[in-house]
Amino acid sequence: MFQNRAEALALALPAAIFAAAVFLVPVFMLLSEGFRTADGWTLSAYAAFFSDPLNQTVFLRTLKLGALVTVVSAVVGYAAAFAIVNLSQGTKGHVVNLVVLPLMISPVARTYAWIVILGRTGIVNQALQAVGLSDAPIRLLFSETAVFIGLLQLFLPLMIISLISALENMPKDTIAAARVLGANWFQVFWKVILPLTKEGLVVGGTLVFTGSLTAYITPAILGGSKVLMLETLLYQQVTVSNNFVAASVIAFILIVMSFAANILLKRIATARNKK
Numbered sequence: 001m002f003q004n005r006a007e008a009l010a011l012a013l014p015a016a017i018f019a020a021a022v023f024l025v026p027v028f029m030l031l032s033e034g035f036r037t038a039d040g041w042t043l044s045a046y047a048a049f050f051s052d053p054l055n056q057t058v059f060l061r062t063l064k065l066g067a068l069v070t071v072v073s074a075v076v077g078y079a080a081a082f083a084i085v086n087l088s089q090g091t092k093g094h095v096v097n098l099v100v101l102p103l104m105i106s107p108v109a110r111t112y113a114w115i116v117i118l119g120r121t122g123i124v125n126q127a128l129q130a131v132g133l134s135d136a137p138i139r140l141l142f143s144e145t146a147v148f149i150g151l152l153q154l155f156l157p158l159m160i161i162s163l164i165s166a167l168e169n170m171p172k173d174t175i176a177a178a179r180v181l182g183a184n185w186f187q188v189f190w191k192v193i194l195p196l197t198k199e200g201l202v203v204g205g206t207l208v209f210t211g212s213l214t215a216y217i218t219p220a221i222l223g224g225s226k227v228l229m230l231e232t233l234l235y236q237q238v239t240v241s242n243n244f245v246a247a248s249v250i251a252f253i254l255i256v257m258s259f260a261a262n263i264l265l266k267r268i269a270t271a272r273n274k275k
Helices: 005-032 044-051 053-085 089-104 107-118 123-130 144-168 174-180 185-196 198-214 217-223 230-239 244-274
Strands: none
Touching: 005 244, 044 053, 044 244, 053 089, 053 144, 053 185, 053 198, 053 230, 053 244, 089 144, 107 123, 107 144, 107 217, 144 198, 144 217, 174 185, 185 198, 198 230, 198 244, 217 230, 230 244
């Protein structure tokens, strides 16, 4: 398409300059606040952040919920994706549209819907009292369970879409061949499907984990001030405390966690493939 490499780089240069100007430079300026002090460049802000018990709790909670949402999304996503790819072509198109549909709805509306479902007078509490499992409304909102459910519903479609793409690219006769050779369904999944769809799992896992770490609306609405996560803590540091140094530290931690998750998933997939 291009006569030489320089011509291709010249065409990409305007986009690269624009991205650097409006994204990379501001991000670098924000992240540098966590390392820069009056005495020079130090890690004192990070030491102060992790020495606070509240920050430790928030960090571990964010990591735990992100990992839990990712694992459950992978389990549910594989089952849903496998069922979808085995449907007829017309039916598959309609089901995929239903999977994608929630992504077209505002996260605010989707999150507020959970208030109607999980509230003290919501559908879940009414059902529990109707069948006699509870005499009084149970507090479901403003808990880690509510945040987990909200994040799972928010990002599960991303995992399903990634796995559908991976399963559709898998050779059609591999499962049948494994079954003919005597493999049970667990062996088929573990030794055939999982290695051949590892790229889709890495992409979906990265999207779900990163999204769970950086989502603000869902933890803020369903968790409130009782279930702080790093993104809601970052918002408080900027808007309430006006502490941009702490905000910079949290932002850097979120970026590192996102990259680390992607690298870890790739390492696991590569190690599994070698085995």
